Amino acid sequence: MTFNNEFDYLIHLVRCCVANEKPCELPNGMSFENVFMLGKLHEIANIAYLSVIQLQNQPNDELLNEWKEFYYISVQRDEIQQKAHRTIISRFCENGIRSLEVQGTVIKKLYPSTDMRMMSDIDIIIDEENFDKAEEILKQMGFETNYATVGELNAKLKILFIEIHAQYFVAEENGGKKRYYDAMNGTFDLAKPLEQNEFIYRLDNTHLYLYSLLHLLKHYEYSGCGIRRFVDFYYLRQLDGVDYDYINSVLKKVDLDKKANDLMSLFELWFYDKQPSYDLTNVMRRVLTAGNHGTEEQYLDNLISEGKKTNKSFSKYNLIINFLFPSKQNIYDAYPFCEKHHYTLIMCWLHRFFASIFSPVKGIKHALKRIKRLNSIKQLDED
């Protein structure tokens, strides 16, 4: 087996863990430090650890301990998140709020052990009319709350981040993002209550798969999805009764079928050695280098590694300039029709420019704070 770089080897370690295969030793010229660093960046270092401890030649004690600690922290984090999730759902039920759990909390249950699937926040969908009641409950539990946007209530308590949504995807999005709402809306109409509790809803396997795929695509399109979401598909593919024809027809309708095919081909290459029928180099590069799940936090984390190479600092000026004057590729991502109709590029750019100026941008303040923090971390690293 040949590995071109540490990314390849990291994916191999993860694959060996999920598929219960014996991992190959670290190839010459590669470093465990880099594998661990990339694993952290993609939030799969915990899974990789389970393969690393099977190796004959393991990392040095210091690194192995650091890696183990990372894994243990992911276990603890999982326990804390699950406990909080159970409590919140139970409080919602007591108050007559029906809820639908989505993303990490559902997907991690497909893994052999829930701690293997790291998640940054707990996503719950409820009816919008219950937002005030939900906010009150979260406040009583000690959470600080705020509305990120219409239809999205955020709550924070120490390491716990809760996102309460009213929809699978935001209806008010412009440009390409609107396609995700068009592909999947209707919220509770697509889910069924549990037999033992009428307030707790679950998606059927087809819609769970579709929702996960749409999320993967959305994160891929709008700054990066990382390897972790591909690992999910190792388990999602094992679900019974998934109607792939229906999923493909939905994706085709919103013009996401080609991108979905690209990503699933990459998944099959990584996890089943299935050679793609066309070149996936650019897709792979984008997944590997562009952050884990498309948050500005992860994006900025990537900037830090980039900054280490170029020795640049991350200034407010750079961020705002990049934000107001996005690259052509970013415009294509936000306005997919533009890629086909190049003459609309200038109109899209103007729309984006004025929308950026006149619409409040929820991420920008957070990103600026984050930059400040990252610059100080970078400074520490340099010191």
Add this chain to the structure above:
Amino acid sequence: MKIKKGFVKRKVANMYLVVCTNEAEEKANFMIELNDTASYIWDLVEKGYSVEKIISTVAKEYDIDEEKASGSVNKLIAQMCEQGVIEED
């Protein structure tokens, strides 16, 4: 004697890990590794067994005399008490 609320044992890799899940707990970063025997003793504490009953159960399970079992059990329980994982009923 019982396990303090918020401490949970999880099977991890090739051993067991006790983590604190109580956000408000001062020992929020607390974690201890347990081997198979320690994990077994943990389960008995969790069941509410007395120290004497734990010793006799461990001795029977591992086919060792009670004196030897007593050493291991008392040592582990003393450690857990010291770390604030166990509290009196």
